[in-house]
Amino acid sequence: QKEVEQNSGPLSVPEGAIASLNCTYSDRGSQSFFWYRQYSGKSPELIMFIYSNGDKEDGRFTAQLNKASQYVSLLIRDSQPSDSATYLCALNQAGTALIFGKGTTLSVSS
């Protein structure tokens, strides 16, 4: 059974701060890891994906993957109020279903 665990939050950070979102998973066979952002009542929106150990940066976002420790994280630099949303961690093995965590709610205060 593939499980994805996330702290539900809410995680509250002031505007301009770094938000750190974490995710652990149980299936060592997982190959691909994704972070989606979901605003209330909306669909998941892809933020980042990462396949290899280490860091991957895209603008204000950095995804970090450590397969040995079975965790993946998302850092958001210079957090903005518009970043306030639920962040979903998801994983799969190649070409298969995404398994989602319950998500972490981020609140950025101005």
Added chain:
Amino acid sequence: EPEVTQTPSHQVTQMGQEVILRCVPISNHLYFYWYRQILGQKVEFLVSFYNNEISEKSEIFDDQFSVERPDGSNFTLKIRSTKLEDSAMYFCASSGFGDDQPQHFGDGTRLSIL
């Protein structure tokens, strides 16, 4: 930017009726998926579809559910004899071929069973 399109945005149906949810995946994508999200819960996988057949399905996707690609652009999810617990947001997603192709989601259909 290409996007996944879903219709209708909201569907209200009496319990026991059949519903068909429609999706137009991104045109050059080859894998198609349906997910659902019950209010306040996590996104759950239902089924994936590739090369005109189901490639994977979850325990949720029982005989009540079926999928079809009736033409070159549409991808549908049919729910026969709906139940109250089928009330949820249903998301269609699509992805290209290859390990590095992430899934892109449509805006979803909110299904309300009365």
